[in-house]
Amino acid sequence: MRAGAFLAGLRRLGGEDLSALLALAVFAVLPAFVEEWRLAEFAIFFIYGLFAASQMFIWGHCGVLSLGQAVFFGVGAYGMSTLTLGMIPGLEGVTSTWLGLLFAAALSAGLAFLLGWFLFSAPRLQGAFFGIVMLAVAFIAERLAINWDFLGGLNGLMNVPPINLGLNGDGAEIWESLPVYYIALGVLAVVAALLRRVIASSFGTVLLAIRERDYRTRALGYDIIRYRVLAFTLAGGVAGLAGALFVTQFGFASPALIGFALSAEVLIWVAVGGRQSLVAAILGAVLVRALESGLSAQLGDYWLLFLGAVFVAVVLLLPRGVIGEAIHLAGRGLGRLSSGHDTDQ
Amino acid sequence: MDQLAIYFLDAANYVLILVLVALGLAIVFGLMGVINMAHGEFMMLGAYAVMVTDRHGGSYWLGLLLAPLAVGVVGFLIEEAVIRRIYARVLDTILASWGISLMLKQGIVLIFGPGSYSMATPIAGNVLVFGAPYPVFRLFIMGVSLAAVAFTFWMFFATRFGLAARAVIANRAMAGCLGINTRRLDRLTFTYGAMLAGLAGAVMAPLISLDPQMGLGFLVPAFLSILVGGLGSILGPLAGAATVGVTDNLIATLYSPVWAQLVVFAVVVVLIRLFPSGLAARRRREL
Numbered sequence: 001m002r003a004g005a006f007l008a009g010l011r012r013l014g015g016e017d018l019s020a021l022l023a024l025a026v027f028a029v030l031p032a033f034v035e036e037w038r039l040a041e042f043a044i045f046f047i048y049g050l051f052a053a054s055q056m057f058i059w060g061h062c063g064v065l066s067l068g069q070a071v072f073f074g075v076g077a078y079g080m081s082t083l084t085l086g087m088i089p090g091l092e093g094v095t096s097t098w099l100g101l102l103f104a105a106a107l108s109a110g111l112a113f114l115l116g117w118f119l120f121s122a123p124r125l126q127g128a129f130f131g132i133v134m135l136a137v138a139f140i141a142e143r144l145a146i147n148w149d150f151l152g153g154l155n156g157l158m159n160v161p162p163i164n165l166g167l168n169g170d171g172a173e174i175w176e177s178l179p180v181y182y183i184a185l186g187v188l189a190v191v192a193a194l195l196r197r198v199i200a201s202s203f204g205t206v207l208l209a210i211r212e213r214d215y216r217t218r219a220l221g222y223d224i225i226r227y228r229v230l231a232f233t234l235a236g237g238v239a240g241l242a243g244a245l246f247v248t249q250f251g252f253a254s255p256a257l258i259g260f261a262l263s264a265e266v267l268i269w270v271a272v273g274g275r276q277s278l279v280a281a282i283l284g285a286v287l288v289r290a291l292e293s294g295l296s297a298q299l300g301d302y303w304l305l306f307l308g309a310v311f312v313a314v315v316l317l318l319p320r321g322v323i324g325e326a327i328h329l330a331g332r333g334l335g336r337l338s339s340g341h342d343t344d345q
Numbered sequence: 346m347d348q349l350a351i352y353f354l355d356a357a358n359y360v361l362i363l364v365l366v367a368l369g370l371a372i373v374f375g376l377m378g379v380i381n382m383a384h385g386e387f388m389m390l391g392a393y394a395v396m397v398t399d400r401h402g403g404s405y406w407l408g409l410l411l412a413p414l415a416v417g418v419v420g421f422l423i424e425e426a427v428i429r430r431i432y433a434r435v436l437d438t439i440l441a442s443w444g445i446s447l448m449l450k451q452g453i454v455l456i457f458g459p460g461s462y463s464m465a466t467p468i469a470g471n472v473l474v475f476g477a478p479y480p481v482f483r484l485f486i487m488g489v490s491l492a493a494v495a496f497t498f499w500m501f502f503a504t505r506f507g508l509a510a511r512a513v514i515a516n517r518a519m520a521g522c523l524g525i526n527t528r529r530l531d532r533l534t535f536t537y538g539a540m541l542a543g544l545a546g547a548v549m550a551p552l553i554s555l556d557p558q559m560g561l562g563f564l565v566p567a568f569l570s571i572l573v574g575g576l577g578s579i580l581g582p583l584a585g586a587a588t589v590g591v592t593d594n595l596i597a598t599l600y601s602p603v604w605a606q607l608v609v610f611a612v613v614v615v616l617i618r619l620f621p622s623g624l625a626a627r628r629r630r631e632l
Contacts, residue, residue, distance in 0.1 A: 065436050122621045128380050128435045132568050133617060136610050139565050143607045260561060264443065271440060301455050308447035315441045316430050 015331020020192070020279040027185055031178060039177040043249055045289045046184035048269065049282040050242040053192055055270045056281030058235035061199055063211030064228065065131040068138030069266055072108040072236040074145065074258020076243025079104035081157040081253040084169060087150075095161070095169035101244050108240020109233050116232035120225050135260070142259030156254030160247045180249055187245060188282065191238060196278055198234070207231050268311045274324020283323050350475035352598050358483055360590030361490035362545055367567040367574075367582035368497055369541035375514045375576065376534045379428055379438040383446035384567070385560025387539045390416045391546030392555045393453060396462050405467035405551065409489075412547035413540040420539020424532055432531070446560065453557045461556035482551065489548045493541065494583075510534065566593075566606075569613045575622055589613060 027046075031039055055069045083100040086092045119125055119133060146154050163183065165171040174180060198204050209217040210224045218224050247253045256262065266285070273284015288307070296303050310322075318325050370384050391412040398408030423445055431437045468485060471478040501507035512520040513527055521527050545563075553559065566589050567582075574585025589609060597605035 065439065067439070118618060122618050125618060125621050128439060129572060129617075131436070131439060132380070132572065133614055136565055136569055136614055139561075140607055140610045140614075143603075143610075147603055147607070264447070267440070267443070301451065304451040305448055305455065308444045308451060311447070312427060312441050312444035315437050315444065316427065 015327050015334055016277050016279050017196075018334075019327050019330070020196075023279060023283060024185075024189055031181060036177050039181040040249070041293060042286075042290070043177070043181045043184040044246070045286045046181075046188045047242050047246045047249070048266075048285040048289055050188050050191055050245070051239055051266055052269045052273065052281045052285035053188075053195055053278060054235045054238035054242065055266045056275055056278055057195055057199070057238070058232060059267075059270065060275035060277070060281065061204065061211070062207045062228065062231045062235075064232065065127070066134045066232075066235075066263075067131040067267070068134035068136075068141070068260075068263050069235070069239055070258055070260075070262035071134070071138050071141045072112055072239035073243035073246070073262060073266075074141060074253075074255075075111055076104040076108045076240030077247045077253045077257045078145065078151055078157070078243075079107040079240065080244035080247050081160045082151075084161050084164075084248075085157060085159070087157075093168075095164075096167060097161075097164045097169060097248065098167070101241060104244030105237045105241040108243070109237030112236020112239075113229060113233040116229040116236075120228045120232070135263070138258070138260050138263050142255050145255040145258050152253075154255065156252060158252050160251050160253060162251070163248045184245065184249070187241075191241070192278055192282060195238070199278065203227075203230075268307060270321075272307075272310060272314050272322055274321025274327070276320055277324045277327060280321050280324035280327055284321060287323070347475075347477035350477040351479065352594065354474060354477075354479055354483070354487075355598075356591050356594035358487055359594055360586050361487050361494070362549055363563075363566060363570055363586035363590050364494055364583055365490045365541055365545040366563050367570040367586050368494060369538035369545075370567055371571050371576070371582045372497075372501075372510075372541075373535055373538040374571070376510055377428075377531050378433060378435055379431075379535070380435060380442070381428075381535075381538065382439055382443040382564070383423070383449060383560075384442075384538070384542050385562075385564030386446045386449040387416050387420060387542035387560075388546035388563055389453065389555070389557065389560045390419060390449065391543030392550040392553070392559070393457065393462075393546075394543070395547045395550040396464055396555055399464055405464070408550075409544075409547050413543040416543025416546075417536045417540040420543075421532065421536045423539075424535040428535060429528075429531065450557045450560070457557075459557060461554040463554050464551040466551045486548050486552070489544070493544055497541070506530075506533075565610070566590075569610065569617070572617045573613050573620075588616075 027042075030042070034042075051069075051073050054072070055066070058064050058066055058069070080100045080103070082088050083091065083103050084095050084097065086095050088094075115134075115137065119130060125133065145151050145156075151157065161169065162173050162175040163180070164173050174183065199207075206217065206222055206227055209220075210222070210227055214224055243257060246257070269285035269288050270281045271284075272288060273282070274280025292303060292307075299306065314321060320328055366384065366388060369387075370381060373379050373381050373384075394412035394415050395405060395408035398411055399405055403411075427441050427445060428438065431441055466480070466482050468480075468482040470481050472481055472484070473479075474484070499507075501510060509520065509525045510530060512523070512525060513530055517527060567586075570585030570589045571582050572585070573588055574581035574583065592612065593605050593609045596608055
């Protein structure tokens with residue numbers, strides 16, 4: 001049983017890496033086939049994919065269901081906006097994109113670290129209750145963003161500058177669709193590859209063990225709280241980076257980025273794509289958004305109804321998610337093919 | 346003195362509604378292990394049901410009677426179609442009921458549009474309470490909530506159904522072995538929880554603006570009430586709702602209503618962290 005599961009895991013690994021490369025190849029040549037304005041849209045979808053990767057890591061891989069992951073996306077977005085707009089007291093002169101990205105990711109990671117450190121050490125605040133507390137945190141964050149004049153209130157912060165190659169925001173600005181598209185795709189690919197390494201590392205294996213049997217892992221001598229806090233911090237940092245990149249392209253940070261609605265959306269992308277596979281989760285975000293943008297003209301308000309129904313169906317029937325299931329089946333087919341090949345020889 | 350009386354009544358009003366919403370959630374969770382994220386939308390459905398009855402020539406009173414029944418039917422159907430397939434998978438109940446909540450919200454948007462509705466108050470006029478003029482209708486809401494909460498407690502602590510339900514809460518497998526039909530009980534419980542939410546939405550519909558997003562504003566404080574009060578006890582939500590409601594009103598009166606909810610939620614998150622088994626459970630242990 002265990003060996004079987006292990007083998008299946010190995011095969012899925014093959015299928016997953018393969019599908020990741022395939023997807024990357026498709027997206028790399030996509031600009032040759034679609035109109036220019038679509039590219040800007042896809043760049044945003046890739047950033048949502050990055051956000052989905054953060055949710056997949058903490059939920060799918062670590063088994064920590066966070067119902068308020070958008071808090072970190074939003075903090076990253078506001079962090080980036082305030083810095084590059086020169087709004088931070090004492091740092092008005094610093095408007096570097098690079099420092100902004102660093103600042104946003106660090107701010108989100110720091111917040112995730114504090115929240116994780118505060119919440120994970122409560123023995124009964126796990127599983128569903130942690131999720132609900134994070135929902136409350138998202139609610140608080142959204143209210144804070146709406147009511148805090150420094151952050152622009154309900155209107156948010158406008159005219160956030162695009163990515164600037166100069167060291168301190170004084171170089172060339174990148175706002176054309178094609179470079180923006182490749183930058184988003186590149187960041188997504190690099191971060192996803194790094195997360196993949198983390199998942200496959202011994203650190204990632206311990207996280208998996210904690211997800212499956214936390215008390216046994218503790219009995220083996222692992223400080224499970226520390227591991228969880230670190231994983232949550234990492235996920236927060238990635239979400240913050242996604243938020244920061246988002247505002248450089250969207251040009252606008254608003255309370256909608258930090259609250260309940262986006263937290264729910266990222267959960268749906270990851271569940272529908274596949275929470276147990278990084279590629280599936282990322283593709284889930286990209287495809288759901290691409291479908292939404294393509295179909296919303298025809299479906300209108302029915303789209304959300306449809307998406308909700310798909311979400312419920314996936315939770316009931318397809319725990320691997322739609323794309324995850326496809327990758328799984330492809331991987332199994334691959335495995336059967338290769339083993340059939342062996343017997344031929 | 347007048348100010349104090351009004352403050353006290355407003356706080357009691359909010360607390361009672363919160364108890365009504367939280368009680369449904371707590372029963373469903375305690376008995377079935379289901380975290381129902383669509384509970385706020387059940388409330389929304391109750392409120393819209395009253396509004397529709399009112400618009401189509403019926404009265405508020407007829408709506409108040411019909412709304413819990415209609416929402417109960419919806420809850421029954423959802424239990425049959427979705428919830429019963431994911432018992433014992435707590436995290437999945439969150440996700441599935443969240444999906445349902447999205448669908449209910451969107452369904453309302455499709456039928457009634459995204460805008461908000463309001464209703465006329467069915468009872469006008471004020472009475473003097475402790476020397477302060479207070480709207481009769483608000484007293485009526487308090488009465489209805491109190492009656493529903495009392496009825497729920499009576500049902501759980503003084504009837505055979507309640508005995509069976511408490512047995513299932515204490516030990517589901519053992520209760521099943523003793524011949525209690527747990528499946529039937531689950532169905533009833535979920536339906537009853539939905540009815541409570543429907544009633545809460547219906548009774549206060551004239552006081553609030555009805556829009557598709559209204560559920561969340563009640564769901565989150567109700568959840569926090571349960572967590573703060575402690576699970577595993579039907580009394581928990583009472584203590585929790587009192588904590589959340591009274592602090593909320595206090596800050597809203599003394600400082601500003603905008604920041605009240607924010608501060609209360611933050612304080613409650615801290616409280617949940619510091620007393621993870623709940624305030625009510627803690628006091629009981631000390632006794």
